[in-house]
Amino acid sequence: MDISKEQGLEVLPEHDPIRDQSWYVNKKLRQRLLEEYGVRTCTLIQFLGDAIVLPAGALHQVQNFHSCIQVTEDFVSPEHLVESFHLTQELRLLKEEINYDDKLQVKNILYHAVKEMVRALKIHEDEVEDMEEN
8 A cells, every 4th residue: 555655546445456466566565565564575486397385365476487377276174164254255345356256165165064074973973873782
């Protein structure tokens, strides 16, 4: 926001530069993040055959130096469904969201988590019944 104001750009309250991917944080801006906010950044250079795994919630940006194919896999653990659901609802409220799509498919994750829990409980119940019979 500070940078937008310094450059004379109008920033609307609902604007989210992270989600709309309108900014590239260059070396100068990364240095400023460190000096003003104590935010440390790192640069990873990926070579042919390398895979990079980012922790959940990690902000990141990509700069391609050559033509490439990017393959990503989003994963949300059932333990974080509440946060994921709230984020999905928040994104739905943004009518102008450029890149919105329910990529997390929170309801599907919830369904499969519950289905797996019921299956595990059923197996345990069957094992207890077998132990009681013997």
